[in-house]
Amino acid sequence: MSAATNPLNKNGEPVMWNFKLLAQNDLGGFGGMGEGMSVQIAKDGRRIIWLAHESAPKNFTAVDVSDPRQPKVVVQTELPKPYMRSNSLELSGDIMAVAYQTQKVNQQPAGLELFDVSVPEKPRSISFFDCSGATSRGVHQLWFCDGEYVHMASGSPDFKPSHPQDDQFYRCIDVRNPTKPVEVGRWWMPGTSATDNVNPPPRHPLDKGYRAHNTNVYPRRPDRLYLCYIDGGMFVMDIKDKANPKVISHWTNSPPYTGFMHTAVPLFDRDLMLVTDESTENAGKDWPKLIWILDMRDEKNLVSISTCPMPPVDAYKDRGGRFGAHNIHENATVPTAWQSDQIVLGTFFNGGLRAYDISNPYQPKEVGAFVPPPPKGTPAGAVQLNDVFADERGIVYTVDRHTGGLYTLEMDF
Amino acid sequence: MNELFPSPAAGRFGRRLKRERGPRVPVTIITGFLGAGKTTLLKRFLATPQGQGTAVVVNEFGAVGIDDALVRSSADETVLLGNGCVCCITRTDLQQALRRLVVERERGELPDFRRIMIETSGLADPSPILQTFATDRALGSVFHIEAVVTVIDAVAGSDTLQWSAEARKQAILADRLIITKTDIAGESSSATLAAKMRALNPGAEIHEAVDGEIDPTRLTEPVSDQRNAFVAEAAHGDNIGSFVLTGDRPVAWAVFARAMDTLMQLRGADLLRVKGFLDVEGCKGPVMVQFVQHLAHPPVELEMWPDGNRHSRVVFITRNISERQVRDLIAAIKALV
Numbered sequence: 001m002s003a004a005t006n007p008l009n010k011n012g013e014p015v016m017w018n019f020k021l022l023a024q025n026d027l028g029g030f031g032g033m034g035e036g037m038s039v040q041i042a043k044d045g046r047r048i049i050w051l052a053h054e055s056a057p058k059n060f061t062a063v064d065v066s067d068p069r070q071p072k073v074v075v076q077t078e079l080p081k082p083y084m085r086s087n088s089l090e091l092s093g094d095i096m097a098v099a100y101q102t103q104k105v106n107q108q109p110a111g112l113e114l115f116d117v118s119v120p121e122k123p124r125s126i127s128f129f130d131c132s133g134a135t136s137r138g139v140h141q142l143w144f145c146d147g148e149y150v151h152m153a154s155g156s157p158d159f160k161p162s163h164p165q166d167d168q169f170y171r172c173i174d175v176r177n178p179t180k181p182v183e184v185g186r187w188w189m190p191g192t193s194a195t196d197n198v199n200p201p202p203r204h205p206l207d208k209g210y211r212a213h214n215t216n217v218y219p220r221r222p223d224r225l226y227l228c229y230i231d232g233g234m235f236v237m238d239i240k241d242k243a244n245p246k247v248i249s250h251w252t253n254s255p256p257y258t259g260f261m262h263t264a265v266p267l268f269d270r271d272l273m274l275v276t277d278e279s280t281e282n283a284g285k286d287w288p289k290l291i292w293i294l295d296m297r298d299e300k301n302l303v304s305i306s307t308c309p310m311p312p313v314d315a316y317k318d319r320g321g322r323f324g325a326h327n328i329h330e331n332a333t334v335p336t337a338w339q340s341d342q343i344v345l346g347t348f349f350n351g352g353l354r355a356y357d358i359s360n361p362y363q364p365k366e367v368g369a370f371v372p373p374p375p376k377g378t379p380a381g382a383v384q385l386n387d388v389f390a391d392e393r394g395i396v397y398t399v400d401r402h403t404g405g406l407y408t409l410e411m412d413f
Numbered sequence: 414m415n416e417l418f419p420s421p422a423a424g425r426f427g428r429r430l431k432r433e434r435g436p437r438v439p440v441t442i443i444t445g446f447l448g449a450g451k452t453t454l455l456k457r458f459l460a461t462p463q464g465q466g467t468a469v470v471v472n473e474f475g476a477v478g479i480d481d482a483l484v485r486s487s488a489d490e491t492v493l494l495g496n497g498c499v500c501c502i503t504r505t506d507l508q509q510a511l512r513r514l515v516v517e518r519e520r521g522e523l524p525d526f527r528r529i530m531i532e533t534s535g536l537a538d539p540s541p542i543l544q545t546f547a548t549d550r551a552l553g554s555v556f557h558i559e560a561v562v563t564v565i566d567a568v569a570g571s572d573t574l575q576w577s578a579e580a581r582k583q584a585i586l587a588d589r590l591i592i593t594k595t596d597i598a599g600e601s602s603s604a605t606l607a608a609k610m611r612a613l614n615p616g617a618e619i620h621e622a623v624d625g626e627i628d629p630t631r632l633t634e635p636v637s638d639q640r641n642a643f644v645a646e647a648a649h650g651d652n653i654g655s656f657v658l659t660g661d662r663p664v665a666w667a668v669f670a671r672a673m674d675t676l677m678q679l680r681g682a683d684l685l686r687v688k689g690f691l692d693v694e695g696c697k698g699p700v701m702v703q704f705v706q707h708l709a710h711p712p713v714e715l716e717m718w719p720d721g722n723r724h725s726r727v728v729f730i731t732r733n734i735s736e737r738q739v740r741d742l743i744a745a746i747k748a749l750v
């Protein structure tokens with residue numbers, strides 16, 4: 001068996017199975033990418049993908065992917081401070097929301113910025129919603145696909161967590177007037193605020209915090225929030241009254257698993273839900289980090305029915321960096337996003353990009369894999385695929401966390 | 414399972430696929446008469462980048478495993494089947510060998526092969542191998558026959574076709590015909606052989622390999638979808654003929670399926686190979702159908718018509734069954750359903 005196709009080979013050789021690589025672009029040497037990917041059709045017809053960077057110095061990069069075989073950088077912006085990161089962004093029409101998080105509490109700027117990107121070369125700031133404070137690091141992640149509300153994982157100057165790790169909670173920001181964003185709702189896990197009259201939740205061994213992460217709300221169910229809360233598991237929330245979010249159900253896998261629940265994506269037509277963990281430790285120390293499939297027929301009683309099969313841990317854990325689940329394609333309700341409830345696309349850091357057929361959700365099958373060679377200059381020693389997005393044409397975009405930038409692919413299955 | 418969690422995006426035959434094989438492991442069957450040059454071709458292929466990740470299944474005929482010995486030096490994983498011919502004696506061995514490959518790969522005992530090449534013995538009739546993937550649903554869900562490649566040498570090929578019914582069948586059932594040893598045989602012999610093969614199998618692509626060298630994709634890629642549209646009716650001798658059933662209106666699946674059931678029950682042995690696109694009522698993309706003698710491969714629906722040409726075109730290779738008979742059968746069932 002050749003090294004090129006042998007995942008049992010521990011030397012980190014590439015894997016390509018039922019994907020076709022169209023192009024890679026290291027984004028001018030700033031190819032360390034975060035978990036914000038959104039596609040815009042510009043007024044002149046160009047297809048632009050907007051990408052969040054994992055860390056400073058860059059803020060966001062726009063790439064013309066009209067021809068996915070020849071991606072071209074259109075604009076790349078700088079963060080004002082080296083201690084900032086803008087790990088997350090989302091686009092609705094020509095308005096882009098960008099999350100700003102700082103390394104420490106009480107640093108500025110930290111919050112949410114809205115941009116008019118109708119001229120992609122010249123993003124124009126519309127407004128800034130300040131979330132900085134004595135106990136806040138600002139916004140880690142946001143969700144914005146209806147043009148009206150930004151749902152985000154954020155700290156706030158008026159929120160004092162019971163534990164410093166638990167500083168980001170769910171906040172809903174009304175941006176119908178994008179020049180004046182206004183908070184209309186918030187929720188945190190009971191016990192994570194110093195003012196709560198219940199005990200703080202017990203710490204997990206890896207102690208990654210009880211914080212909000214993904215905050216998905218789909219326009220076809222605007223009264224539902226699918227909220228992942230890192231070490232706190234996942235919550236289905238009733239947000240019909242945005243000012244008073246209510247818990248419908250809670251699901252967690254930890255303990256015995258090691259926490260860091262990341263993303264929950266409902267597949268409404270099938271009464272299923274995808275839930276991902278995030279691997280945050282090197283060398284597989286937090287293995288297994290998985291994509292879980294839940295039976296959602298009764299949203300009050302979520303039942304885990306399977307997980308997407310991972311490649312062998314022994315073949316990957318020593319390749320360098322992290323190995324395990326992270327982001328998946330989230331079926332964002334925008335015209336430029338691919339919609340699928342039969343195929344799951346997920347990134348697994350050094351395990352690359354994986355595609356699963358969940359036609360039978362009890363037996364997900366891997367149908368495609370893409371593990372590129374270590375990108376030039378990566379400190380991890382292996383690729384660390386961080387996020388994935390597929391556009392409505394079925395073109396797949398995935399990004400490396402350190403140096404590899406953007407990869408464009410076709411699905412062949 | 415789909416009763417519990419159906420996807421409205423799925424078609425009648427499940428998830429619509431980008432291509433016929435979907436995510437399954439491609440299988441190439443290399444057949445051809447003794448000494449035609451199959452092993453040379455395979456060996457050269459394995460040395461190319463496209464040959465990486467190939468598991469080889471060799472069917473030996475004869476006591477000395479020459480073919481296997483040649484291949485083993487370069488193949489990543491070679492499974493040697495027992496002494497005998499794939500088509501009759503060792504078909505079960507083939508199933509077992511393929512199942513073992515899957516199981517050992519899942520266990521991590523075998524490297525993760527991405528392609529299978531089955532080299533048949535010179536005397537093998539390829540149809541039972543095709544049937545194997547239809548009868549064994551477990552195998553059929555993992556593997557897909559991408560191409561049947563028949564190797565014929567320009568020196569002895571014409572004679573062989575003359576006296577051997579097996580050789581003729583190998584040529585008739587091929588997706589691709591590869592002529593070898595053209596440098597030895599000379600141009601006119603090669604041209605004569607090509608003409609004979611064209612007459613036997615007008616639908617197949619014909620290529621020449623010089624000293625075993627050929628574009629590796631000839632062994633890996635499926636034949637062009639367009640090809641089937643141009644297959645003319647042909648008589649092959651042995652009372653074998655081929656025709657293309659075309660249609661510009663969608664057919665009801667119940668009608669087509671019952672017609673094929675009837676044909677398979679009554680004349681399965683004479684239904685050598687049936688393959689093509691069908692425009693099925695209620696389906697968005699073409700439905701790929703394939704039948705080999707008494708057996709039907711599970712149909713799959715593609716996402717879209719490959720050339721935008723929404724017309725049924727199904728190639729029939731049959732023995733003593735005419736296009737008219739098939740059309741009449743379909744019409745009769747349509748009238749009854």
